[in-house]
Amino acid sequence: MKFSTNEDVDAPISSVFEMISSFAYYERAAMRRGADVQRTVDPGKPGVGMAWAARFYLRGRTRDVDLKMVTYDPPNEMVLELLSQGLRGETRFELMALSRSRTRIMISLELRPLTLPARLFLQSLKLTKTTLTKQYKARIRKYVKEMEDRYQASA
Numbered sequence: 001m002k003f004s005t006n007e008d009v010d011a012p013i014s015s016v017f018e019m020i021s022s023f024a025y026y027e028r029a030a031m032r033r034g035a036d037v038q039r040t041v042d043p044g045k046p047g048v049g050m051a052w053a054a055r056f057y058l059r060g061r062t063r064d065v066d067l068k069m070v071t072y073d074p075p076n077e078m079v080l081e082l083l084s085q086g087l088r089g090e091t092r093f094e095l096m097a098l099s100r101s102r103t104r105i106m107i108s109l110e111l112r113p114l115t116l117p118a119r120l121f122l123q124s125l126k127l128t129k130t131t132l133t134k135q136y137k138a139r140i141r142k143y144v145k146e147m148e149d150r151y152q153a154s155a
Contacts, residue, residue: 001122001129003136004108007144011151013097016105017075019147020093021046030054040066047072086118087111107140 009016019025023046027037035056043049050069055062063084071079075095082089094106113119125132 001112001125002108002110003133004106005137005140006104006106007140008098009103009105009144009151010101010148011103012101013075013095013103015151015154016103016147017078017095019150020095020105021072021074021078023050027052030056041068086113086115087121088114105144109136 011019023039027039030037033056035054037052037054039050040053041049041051046069048069048071050072052067054065054067056065057063065082065084068081068083069078070081070090071077077095078093080091082091089109089111092106092108092110096104096106098104111122113122
């Protein structure tokens with residue numbers, strides 16, 4: 001199952017990439033929402049090999065997710081792989097400069113089942129794919145607006 005969208009950001013590509021690769025910001029945001037996030041591999045500077053273990057409560061159960069950075073190509077692309085109870089996934093952030101002060105960001109999430117229960121879980125999600133896609137796009141739109149606000153505040 002795949003979700004993808006793209007949005008235009010009123011900020012330069014280097015600033016947008018810097019914001020999406022601000023890992024401490026996301027770790028704190030996840031913890032504020034009740035997740036337990038631990039960096040398991042920290043190469044010192046952002047790059048391939050970084051890894052996290054996260055635990056959070058979703059749909060009545062505690063979920064464990066392992067994330068690993070597999071591609072880190074500033075300021076163009078970043079790819080994270082995730083592994084969670086029977087699911088394998090990939091989150092891809094691709095950036096394209098439209099002008100000096102405008103950037104297009106393409107964000108996709110692809111989930112693949114590894115077990116039969118995970119396959120059934122994804123099948124149930126497919127029944128509501130339209131609604132989930134709308135929610136996904138709305139969240140990304142809100143995220144882009146927050147990035148624009150952060151950029152304007154720092155400029």
